[in-house]
Amino acid sequence: MKILTTVKRVVDPDAKVRLNSDNSGLVTEGLEAKMNAFDQYGVEEAIKLKEAHGGEVIVVSIGDSAGTKEIRTALAMGGDRGVLVTADMSEIDPKGVADLLAAVIEREAPDIVLMGKLSVDSENNQVGQRVAAKLGWPQATFAFTCEVADGWATVGREVDGGTANVRVKLPAIVTADLRLNEPRYASLPGIMKAKRKPIEELTPDDLGVELEPQLIIQGYSLPPARAAGEIVDDVDSLIDRLQNTAKVL
Amino acid sequence: MRDSARGFLGARSDSVAVRRAMESPEGYDPAVWAAAMELGWAMVAVPEELDGIGLGYRALATLLFEMGRTVFCGPFLSTVGWALPTLLASGNDEVVRRWVPELAVGAAMATAVQLDGHAQREGAGFRVTGAGRALDGMTADLFLVRAGDDVFAVEAGQMERRALRTMDQTRRYASVSLDCLVPDAARLVPACWDVGLRHAMVALAAEQAGGAGACVDMASEYAGVRRQFGKPIGVFQAVAHKCADMFVLSTSAWTAAEAAASALDGRTVDAHTAALVAKTYASDAYFVCAAENIQVHGGIGFTWEHDAHLHFKRARAGKGLFGEPRTHREALAATLLD
Numbered sequence: 122m123k124i125l126t127t128v129k130r131v132v133d134p135d136a137k138v139r140l141n142s143d144n145s146g147l148v149t150e151g152l153e154a155k156m157n158a159f160d161q162y163g164v165e166e167a168i169k170l171k172e173a174h175g176g177e178v179i180v181v182s183i184g185d186s187a188g189t190k191e192i193r194t195a196l197a198m199g200g201d202r203g204v205l206v207t208a209d210m211s212e213i214d215p216k217g218v219a220d221l222l223a224a225v226i227e228r229e230a231p232d233i234v235l236m237g238k239l240s241v242d243s244e245n246n247q248v249g250q251r252v253a254a255k256l257g258w259p260q261a262t263f264a265f266t267c268e269v270a271d272g273w274a275t276v277g278r279e280v281d282g283g284t285a286n287v288r289v290k291l292p293a294i295v296t297a298d299l300r301l302n303e304p305r306y307a308s309l310p311g312i313m314k315a316k317r318k319p320i321e322e323l324t325p326d327d328l329g330v331e332l333e334p335q336l337i338i339q340g341y342s343l344p345p346a347r348a349a350g351e352i353v354d355d356v357d358s359l360i361d362r363l364q365n366t367a368k369v370l
Numbered sequence: 371m372r373d374s375a376r377g378f379l380g381a382r383s384d385s386v387a388v389r390r391a392m393e394s395p396e397g398y399d400p401a402v403w404a405a406a407m408e409l410g411w412a413m414v415a416v417p418e419e420l421d422g423i424g425l426g427y428r429a430l431a432t433l434l435f436e437m438g439r440t441v442f443c444g445p446f447l448s449t450v451g452w453a454l455p456t457l458l459a460s461g462n463d464e465v466v467r468r469w470v471p472e473l474a475v476g477a478a479m480a481t482a483v484q485l486d487g488h489a490q491r492e493g494a495g496f497r498v499t500g501a502g503r504a505l506d507g508m509t510a511d512l513f514l515v516r517a518g519d520d521v522f523a524v525e526a527g528q529m530e531r532r533a534l535r536t537m538d539q540t541r542r543y544a545s546v547s548l549d550c551l552v553p554d555a556a557r558l559v560p561a562c563w564d565v566g567l568r569h570a571m572v573a574l575a576a577e578q579a580g581g582a583g584a585c586v587d588m589a590s591e592y593a594g595v596r597r598q599f600g601k602p603i604g605v606f607q608a609v610a611h612k613c614a615d616m617f618v619l620s621t622s623a624w625t626a627a628e629a630a631a632s633a634l635d636g637r638t639v640d641a642h643t644a645a646l647v648a649k650t651y652a653s654d655a656y657f658v659c660a661a662e663n664i665q666v667h668g669g670i671g672f673t674w675e676h677d678a679h680l681h682f683k684r685a686r687a688g689k690g691l692f693g694e695p696r697t698h699r700e701a702l703a704a705t706l707l708d
Contacts, residue, residue: 155373194373307374309410309423 122176125231126167129157131242156191159237161304162297168199177201196315197307203320214336219251224328238296249296259289265300375436383440391443397542398444407476431576431631438580445506451573453480456566460558480512489517495553507544521558538687575627575652582620585659589666619655650695660685
């Protein structure tokens with residue numbers, strides 16, 4: 122079974138990010154980067170599928186050369202080889218990411234693609250769906266279970282108010298939610314083996330993809346600062362404040 | 371490797387897990403131990419020809435640093451930091467091939483102990499008699515025993531042992547005694563004792579540097595959120611300077627431990643001096659950082675519920691392990707001045 126999984130390098134979600142001077146972007150220099158948390162579930166599921174069905178796991182990332190660290194982490198967990206599409210992520214919108222991934226997927230022709238449901242930095246939640254649409258493949262998003270047999274994947278999905286079980290014919294796109302599995306930690310033998318596993322570097326030109334952003338972020342702003350609370354003396358004062366200051370009564 | 375270790379320890383050796391291990395009869399959680407062994411941690415410095423990874427002591431120091439941060443409970447320091455390098459220097463192929471592969475995958479545990487006793491030739495072996503205090507002595511399957519100037523590999527079944535109560539509940543000791551005939555085949559070259567002790571000192575120094583770093587993080591984080599007189603206490607010089615001094619101590623401790631580990635890997639020549647410097651500096655640095663962490667936290671830092679005391683007790687106990695810093699300073703002075 123040929124399994125393709127994707128990883129994105131994101132700023133550590135626990136790090137405190139700041140806006141730049143003109144509020145056009147975030148200052149990320151000097152902050153620690155990590156593999157997108159949802160991608161870890163996708164990688165783990167890919168490795169579990171390989172352990173159950175055999176085959177290989179291809180780990181794909183888009184970004185600058187620093188992204189090889191996240192690919193190596195996935196290879197240390199049990200992936201077999203990596204593909205890095207070198208591109209400036211600040212200039213790529215979700216459509217661009219989907220176009221590049223779709224081109225890699227067409228090239229590799231996997232049986233199943235496992236991705237995080239969204240990246241924790243931009244939270245667009247578009248790429249998996251866009252890739253499926255571009256390829257004309259079935260998709261099962263927000264997976265919390267995934268079983269593969271006889272050319273079909275049975276996926277439990279988390280939906281509002283409950284769960285839904287769907288079957289999708291392979292090849293298909295499955296996006297992982299956080300209850301899908303418990304990602305393993307890279308073992309030391311795994312880390313050592315990962316050093317010798319190949320990572321192919323491609324450019325958008327190599328894939329024949331022309332990037333034309335259709336989504337441009339105009340700027341960022343912080344939530345308005347909250348005013349300090351006030352302790353009032355009695356119920357009448359409270360009602361007065363609610364009526365005349367907060368204007369909610 | 372550091373990311374993987376920090377992730378694993380953060381999830382499996384957090385405060386709750388450490389306190390659970392402290393209260394357990396074994397002093398550690400076998401499930402956490404097994405999971406750490408599956409990650410290959412015990413084989414990191416074992417040569418590849420003995421089914422290890424052969425990454426060396428610099429890599430092992432990185433793991434120990436992370437373990438020190440979380441006050442990891444388990445016989446790692448005794449087995450991997452002390453017994454394994456002693457065995458690897460033992461010059462006894464039979465003993466090495468019998469035990470190292472098992473220790474490297476966590477299937478067995480080992481420790482070393484200096485006995486107050488002696489070894490006397492008796493027939494085709496030695497009668498070894500004596501008693502001592504063994505780190506992780508209750509869980510060890512193999513004891514590397516030094517009696518007089520002789521060193522032997524002795525299986526746990528031959529030892530009398532009794533668990534000791536310890537101030538630092540995150541690390542266990544046993545009172546052990548021995549009076550038996552040990553065959554020649556279990557005799558190790560005497561020089562392996564000093565080699566093992568040198569490695570153990572560096573391993574402990576790396577762990578202490580991690581513990582000191584955790585104390586700095588705890589103190590500086592608290593100083594940033596605890597407010598007094600309308601400001602975070604960290605803006606007051608009395609607290610800020612304390613945190614800055616702790617930071618210098620902890621980072622210097624890691625520098626010393628890292629340099630000593632590299633020396634053990636053969637990257638520099640004087641491993642003996644480097645080990646003495648690392649153990650001396652890291653022991654003192656951890657103790658100061660652990661004590662000052664309590665001061666920065668004020669009253670809450672003195673409670674059982676807060677983790678500050680876990681570091682304080684481990685730091686105090688660790689100062690005396692493998693020799694007090696003042697003893698090593700004297701040895702260091704003798705090395706440098708004589």
